[in-house]
Amino acid sequence: MAKPSTALPAVIVLGQPTLFNIYGEQLSHKFQFLKPWESSLPLEQFISTHAQSVQAMISSPKDFVGKISSSLFCLLPSLRVIVTSSAGVNHIDLLECRRRGISVANAVSVFSEDVADFAVGLLIDVLRKISVADRFVKNGLWPLHGDFPLCSKVGGRKVGIVGLGSIGLKVAKRLEAFGCIISYQSRKKKPVSYPFYPDVHELATKCDVLVICCALTEQTRHLINKEVLLALGKGGVIINIARGSVINEMELVQCLVQREIAGAGLDVFENEPNVPEDLFSLDNVVLTRHVAACTENSFRDLYELISGNLEAFFLNKPLLSPVLDD
Amino acid sequence: MAKPSTALPAVIVLGQPTLFNIYGEQLSHKFQFLKPWESSLPLEQFISTHAQSVQAMISSPKDFVGKISSSLFCLLPSLRVIVTSSAGVNHIDLLECRRRGISVANAVSVFSEDVADFAVGLLIDVLRKISVADRFVKNGLWPLHGDFPLCSKVGGRKVGIVGLGSIGLKVAKRLEAFGCIISYQSRKKKPVSYPFYPDVHELATKCDVLVICCALTEQTRHLINKEVLLALGKGGVIINIARGSVINEMELVQCLVQREIAGAGLDVFENEPNVPEDLFSLDNVVLTRHVAACTENSFRDLYELISGNLEAFFLNKPLLSPVLDD
Numbered sequence: 001m002a003k004p005s006t007a008l009p010a011v012i013v014l015g016q017p018t019l020f021n022i023y024g025e026q027l028s029h030k031f032q033f034l035k036p037w038e039s040s041l042p043l044e045q046f047i048s049t050h051a052q053s054v055q056a057m058i059s060s061p062k063d064f065v066g067k068i069s070s071s072l073f074c075l076l077p078s079l080r081v082i083v084t085s086s087a088g089v090n091h092i093d094l095l096e097c098r099r100r101g102i103s104v105a106n107a108v109s110v111f112s113e114d115v116a117d118f119a120v121g122l123l124i125d126v127l128r129k130i131s132v133a134d135r136f137v138k139n140g141l142w143p144l145h146g147d148f149p150l151c152s153k154v155g156g157r158k159v160g161i162v163g164l165g166s167i168g169l170k171v172a173k174r175l176e177a178f179g180c181i182i183s184y185q186s187r188k189k190k191p192v193s194y195p196f197y198p199d200v201h202e203l204a205t206k207c208d209v210l211v212i213c214c215a216l217t218e219q220t221r222h223l224i225n226k227e228v229l230l231a232l233g234k235g236g237v238i239i240n241i242a243r244g245s246v247i248n249e250m251e252l253v254q255c256l257v258q259r260e261i262a263g264a265g266l267d268v269f270e271n272e273p274n275v276p277e278d279l280f281s282l283d284n285v286v287l288t289r290h291v292a293a294c295t296e297n298s299f300r301d302l303y304e305l306i307s308g309n310l311e312a313f314f315l316n317k318p319l320l321s322p323v324l325d326d
Numbered sequence: 327m328a329k330p331s332t333a334l335p336a337v338i339v340l341g342q343p344t345l346f347n348i349y350g351e352q353l354s355h356k357f358q359f360l361k362p363w364e365s366s367l368p369l370e371q372f373i374s375t376h377a378q379s380v381q382a383m384i385s386s387p388k389d390f391v392g393k394i395s396s397s398l399f400c401l402l403p404s405l406r407v408i409v410t411s412s413a414g415v416n417h418i419d420l421l422e423c424r425r426r427g428i429s430v431a432n433a434v435s436v437f438s439e440d441v442a443d444f445a446v447g448l449l450i451d452v453l454r455k456i457s458v459a460d461r462f463v464k465n466g467l468w469p470l471h472g473d474f475p476l477c478s479k480v481g482g483r484k485v486g487i488v489g490l491g492s493i494g495l496k497v498a499k500r501l502e503a504f505g506c507i508i509s510y511q512s513r514k515k516k517p518v519s520y521p522f523y524p525d526v527h528e529l530a531t532k533c534d535v536l537v538i539c540c541a542l543t544e545q546t547r548h549l550i551n552k553e554v555l556l557a558l559g560k561g562g563v564i565i566n567i568a569r570g571s572v573i574n575e576m577e578l579v580q581c582l583v584q585r586e587i588a589g590a591g592l593d594v595f596e597n598e599p600n601v602p603e604d605l606f607s608l609d610n611v612v613l614t615r616h617v618a619a620c621t622e623n624s625f626r627d628l629y630e631l632i633s634g635n636l637e638a639f640f641l642n643k644p645l646l647s648p649v650l651d652d
Contacts, residue, residue: 022476114454117480117504121456124447128440128621131457133614138606142599142615150348153623154443177503178443273468280464288459289468295454297479 008032009314012051012076014068015060017085018294023303031310033058047075055080056313058306061091069093073100081313083306087111087166087293088243089323090216104323105309109166110301111293116170118292119211119241122265123159123175125286126237127152132283152235152262155179160207162200162223163214163242164190171211183207186214200224204231209239216243226251229261236261241292244270253278256285267292334358335640338377338402340394341386343411344620349629357636359384373401381406382639384632387417395419399426407639409632413437413492413619414569415649416542430649431635435492436627437619442496444618445537445567448591449485449501451612452563453478458609478561478588481505486533488526488549489540489568490516497537509533512540526550530557535565542569552577555587562587567618570596579604582611593618 012034013020020027020035027033034054036046055078059068068091073079082092083105097104125131128151136142159175161168161184172182172194183195185203190196197203200223204210210232214220224238224247232238238261240247249270255261256279263284269275272290279285308320338360339346346353346361353359360380362372381404385394394417399405408418409431423430451457454477462468485501487494487510498508498520509521511529516522523529526549530536536558540546550564550573558564564587566573575596581587582605589610595601598616605611634646 021473113481113505114479117450118454118456120504121447121450121454124443125451125456125460128444128447129617130444130447130451130612130614131460133617134451134457134612135461137601137613137615140603140606142601146599147347148615148617148620150620150622150625151617153440153621155439156623174500174503177500178446179439273472275463275468277466280466286456286460287463288456289463289474291455291459291474291477294474294476295479296476297482299476 009056009310010034010051010054011056011058011310012036012047012054013058017058017060019060019085019299019302019306022299026303027307030307031056044075051076053078056310057082058310059084059092061086061088067091067093069096073102081105081309081319083309083313085302085306088215090243094323103313103319105319105321106323107302107305108321110305111298112166112170114295114298115167115241115292116174118267118288119167119171119213119239119265120174122239122241122267122286122288123209123211123237124154126239126263126265126284127154127157129283131286156181157209158183158207159209159211160184160197160203161194162203162210162212162246163220164192164194165213165215167241168211168213171213180209187219201228201231204228204236207232208235209237212238212240212242212246214242214246216245220246222246222248224248224252226255229255232261234260234262238264238266240264241267244268244272249276256282259284335382335636336360336377336380337382337384337636338362338373338380339384340398343384343386345386345411345625345628345632348625352629353633356633357382370401377402379404382636383408384411384636385409385418386411387414393417393419395422399428407431407635407645409635409639411628411632414541416569420649429639429645431645431647432649433628433631434647436631437624438492438496440621440624441493441567441618442500444593444614445493445497445539445565445591446500446504448565448567448593448612448614449535449537449563450480452565452589452591452610453480453483455609457612482507483535484509484533485535485537486510486523486529487520488529488536488538488572489546490518490520491539491541493567494537494539497539506535513545527554527557530554530562533558534561535563538564538566538568538572540568540572542571546572548572548574550574550578552581555581558587560586560588564590564592566590567593570594570598575602582608585610 011031016037034051036043039046081103087107155178157180159180164184164186185197185200253276265286267288334357337357342363360377362369365372407429413433481504483506485506490510490512511523511526579602591612593614
């Protein structure tokens with residue numbers, strides 16, 4: 001580990017954001033990073049030894065265990081800003097941040113296009129069995145078994161977008177080009193021409209596919225449960241690129257195993273990196289490892305945004321992407 | 327086998343079109359089908375015993391070995407119409423058909439949407455490593471290996487469409503919704519705003535991705551060779567949903583193995599069902615078994631078109647989808 005320059009502003013990093021694997025070098029020219037994962041000390045001791053007076057934090061929801069809330073804030077009395085490498089802020093206690101005057105900045109829509117692309121890719125893959133066919137060919141089965149099941153057309157599918165934010169809108173726009181018929185559920189009606197259903201169960205009864213694009217909040221936790229899945233029905237497909245806990249995973253697995261719905265494309269899970277093993281043998285399910293946002297382009301944009309937010313904070317300027325807690 | 331009704335018009339079926347697995351029953355209410363594959367006789371003997379006076383043929387390019395040309399026509403002196411279950415007619419000697427007064431009907435654009443959807447699905451899969459990630463998760467690797475490579479963004483890619491017909495146009499329209507930048511190569515300039523390159527080598531130098539959508543003809547056989555692939559370059563991706571022989575497969579395999587291009591999504595191959603085994607272990611290649619057209623919806627439309635063409639022929643009416651040999 002290079003000797004940190006004390007002239008650079010100090011930033012504590014919680015979790016081990018993937019960003020650091022790629023842009024760690026560039027970032028270290030601008031800030032002095034305090035990385036608990038490189039220390040043998042337990043987190044509390046690391047903070048009291050190295051970071052008690054730190055004002056800024058970078059956080060990642062993927063690897064950090066537990067919520068960033070009171071108990072941590074007590075250890076960091078000087079903390080004034082949290083910059084998270086995610087669009088979602090469900091891992092941060094925003095109310096407590098507001099009470100303590102801690103600002104929060106997120107990745108806003110840096111990832112929206114990539115996540116929307118991935119959602120569409122998952123949907124095409126599930127409907128058209130691309131991963132299944134790839135396994136079939138690579139296992140040398142084509143010359144042995146001529147037959148392969150007919151698939152479902154993408155066009156004409158009634159697709160319900162759950163959460164019509166930045167990602168949901170981009171998914172809708174892409175799927176329109178395939179001839180899908182879009183409707184949506186959201187907290188509020190949006191200024192779009194797609195039919196709006198305030199209730200996700202009603203949306204499911206009207207649709208062949210649900211694409212989960214909403215933030216994870218107390219209101220959306222387990223929003224997709226067995227009743228919603230049964231309403232979607234035996235021909236139904238679920239795509240989730242949001243957060244695992246928006247779906248009741250146990251009930252989803254049951255529905256998939258018992259063929260109560262037709263298939264799923266899942267990039268996120270309730271207890272990552274653990275994925276229910278009952279899904280591993282299902283050919284109607286495509287499973288990926290929370291990579292919908294992970295492109296070189298997104299990470300470059302994220303690097304610039306995180307770096308810009310921290311610079312703004314230390315120059316006493318407005319954050320580039322403040323989270324407005326409404 | 328049910329006893330064929332001699333009151334129904336006779337149609338010989340060459341190859342064993344997948345359509346018959348699904349719509350054989352319905353078709354058999356309208357026509358008496360002569361199926362060489364259900365007989366132990368060699369084809370020539372089958373024809374001379376059962377089909378010498380037959381006027382109509384259904385053909386499939388997938389399973390029939392060899393070209394439908396003179397030697398076959400000599401066995402079928404009364405043949406007046408060939409209805410193929412494919413959009414492509416490269417398996418039929420059209421000049422010889424014209425000389426003998428045999429009409430040909432094809433599947434026109436019945437499959438265009440499904441094939442275009444599949445092409446886009448293959449491209450997203452290759453760029454965003456969906457099949458790779460699915461294998462990774464299903465093999466239980468996520469908890470063991472946290473890291474997964476960053477992928478390439480779909481948006482902003484310069485995509486060259488080789489053959490801007492019905493399928494190529496639909497691929498272009500879909501990829502525009504992802505923010506791809508489209509150009510094309512075709513025999514003639516088309517009334518579209520995309521930049522046109524008459525030469526495929528020049529198109530490759532301008533693009534990150536080539537999507538092969540052209541018909542297989544003597545002019546397009548091995549159109550994509552090593553020179554074109556090297557012009558596409560180390561970041562380049564090839565998608566082929568047309569016919570295997572449009573690409574020099576041996577040179578493509580070399581380029582992929584030696585990482586002269588970045589990846590490929592291939593639904594078609596030169597010598598189906600045999601796929602070059604050197605490709606099986608490559609994670610930058612997605613291989614499917616000539617299923618881009620295979621949806622329930624396409625096959626229902628195909629059934630109606632084939633049935634309609636045969637009915638038109640036997641009623642002495644114009645074919646629904648005549649192939650115009652220009």
